[in-house]
Amino acid sequence: MSDSNVLHDTPAEFLRDIAQQPGRCTAQSVIPLDDGTYACACSCETWEVIAPSRQEGLQLARRHTGSI
Amino acid sequence: MEKIWANSGDSHFLEPDDLWRDSLPPRLAELVPRAEKDPDGEWETVHIDGMSFRRKLPTGMKKEFFEASSRAPGARDVTKRLADLDHEGIWAELVFPSLGMWSSTFRTPEVLREALRVSNDWAWETIEQASSRLVATAQVSTLVVEDAVAELERVAETGYRAVFLPVSPHPLQQDYNQDVWEPFWTAAERANIVLAFHIGTDPIDFRKGASPGVTYRGPGGAVLNYTETTFGGQRAVMKLVASGALDRHPDLKVLVSEGGATWVPFVADRMEEGYRQHAMAVRPKLSRPPKEIIYSQVYASFQHDESAVAACAAMGFRNVMWGSDYPHMEGTFGHTQDTLHHLFDGVDPKVRERITVGAFTELFPGVPALPAPVAA
Numbered sequence: 001m002s003d004s005n006v007l008h009d010t011p012a013e014f015l016r017d018i019a020q021q022p023g024r025c026t027a028q029s030v031i032p033l034d035d036g037t038y039a040c041a042c043s044c045e046t047w048e049v050i051a052p053s054r055q056e057g058l059q060l061a062r063r064h065t066g067s068i
Numbered sequence: 069m070e071k072i073w074a075n076s077g078d079s080h081f082l083e084p085d086d087l088w089r090d091s092l093p094p095r096l097a098e099l100v101p102r103a104e105k106d107p108d109g110e111w112e113t114v115h116i117d118g119m120s121f122r123r124k125l126p127t128g129m130k131k132e133f134f135e136a137s138s139r140a141p142g143a144r145d146v147t148k149r150l151a152d153l154d155h156e157g158i159w160a161e162l163v164f165p166s167l168g169m170w171s172s173t174f175r176t177p178e179v180l181r182e183a184l185r186v187s188n189d190w191a192w193e194t195i196e197q198a199s200s201r202l203v204a205t206a207q208v209s210t211l212v213v214e215d216a217v218a219e220l221e222r223v224a225e226t227g228y229r230a231v232f233l234p235v236s237p238h239p240l241q242q243d244y245n246q247d248v249w250e251p252f253w254t255a256a257e258r259a260n261i262v263l264a265f266h267i268g269t270d271p272i273d274f275r276k277g278a279s280p281g282v283t284y285r286g287p288g289g290a291v292l293n294y295t296e297t298t299f300g301g302q303r304a305v306m307k308l309v310a311s312g313a314l315d316r317h318p319d320l321k322v323l324v325s326e327g328g329a330t331w332v333p334f335v336a337d338r339m340e341e342g343y344r345q346h347a348m349a350v351r352p353k354l355s356r357p358p359k360e361i362i363y364s365q366v367y368a369s370f371q372h373d374e375s376a377v378a379a380c381a382a383m384g385f386r387n388v389m390w391g392s393d394y395p396h397m398e399g400t401f402g403h404t405q406d407t408l409h410h411l412f413d414g415v416d417p418k419v420r421e422r423i424t425v426g427a428f429t430e431l432f433p434g435v436p437a438l439p440a441p442v443a444a
Binding site: 007010011013014025026027028029030031032054057058061062065067 | 085101102103106108110111113114118119120121122123124166167169170172173268269271272
């Protein structure tokens with residue numbers, strides 16, 4: 001682990017930070033599917049939706065965490 | 069107090085944050101990992117090759133941990149780095165990348181190939197050429213073996229002496245014990261390039277939302293997770309030995325950085341036992357015993373482990389190498405001399421020389437000799 005830029009963590013450390021706080025809304029993923037849509041999920045494990053685009057998926061994630 | 073000088077088999081450099089984005093054509097640059105903070109400053113999003121991951125930014129103790137990890141002035145400035153090294157008593161270093169640790173998250177072969185090519189050109193010019201004390205590790209794609217071989221041959225022409233490898237290859241590629249990797253081992257041996265594995269680099273398949281190998285939660289989680297990162301390096305060595313790769317390439321050298329050293333005699337004994345007890349099922353047959361292969365071709369670096377000295381002094385494993393892990397928080401920056409004296413005061417001078425100097429110069433003979441002792 002190195003500094004405040006997440007890219008100077010390793011991916012394992014990045015994910016481990018998330019895994020150590022299960023059940024809480026500490027991270028969301030937006031992953032492309034084969035049909036062109038995006039699967040969105042949260043570390044709280046209670047939120048999973050399909051979004052038409054990556055940007056829309058991120059917006060839904062922000063709404064889920066109450067950021068907007 | 070006598071100043072102990074030591075070479076380091078485990079150090080790191082922080083590349084410019086925008087190295088890849090500034091150097092690649094736009095169609096590739098938009099796919100490399102990049103992080104951006106939300107306007108509220110509380111969240112950040114990492115975009116990687118068409119995927120996005122959003123996380124709450126660290127606060128409190130986590131933030132302090134981050135800040136402690138970047139306190140070394142030379143973390144991203146070579147001139148300041150050499151001043152740090154002089155002060156700490158670190159002479160030559162094997163320098164690993166930082167951005168390249170994200171290689172396993174790429175999905176597009178061309179992006180990974182070209183990004184690592186940019187990194188290699190940058191590291192050669194910025195790190196390796198800055199001082200003969202710095203040995204930079206090249207990086208190759210482990211997604212496409214043909215790309216790995218081509219880049220290895222290119223950087224060998226440049227003059228690189230070591231290549232960083234994650235402890236397991238890209239999630240979409242076959243494992244290191246499979247025949248598909250044979251051309252890479254052949255090329256590395258031919259080029260006299262050391263395979264430098266660094267612990268904690270287990271690849272992650274972000275597409276599947278996979279956790280990083282075994283992840284512990286709850287009581288003891290922090291220590292359990294840190295200790296768990298050690299084992300990938302041991303598995304990499306086991307694969308290279310059991311598959312016959314090191315046997316077929318006796319001049320190929322392997323370094324496992326930051327993973328301690330006493331695991332080497334342990335794993336060698338276990339593999340020796342397995343090879344003998346399960347001889348009827350063993351394929352391929354090896355021309356030399358596993359223990360002999362490991363003791364002659366595998367090197368291991370540690371920073372604080374007190375038992376590591378005994379691996380060299382009492383267990384017959386001579387390829388033990390000290391490492392500072394500069395500038396990382398887990399490293400010795402700020403207390404290197406205390407660490408070295410704690411480890412080596414009262415130790416046979418020949419053992420101390422082997423661990424602090426000899427094993428490193430055996431792998432990288434071009435580094436300059438230590439400064440002459442100065443009378444107090």
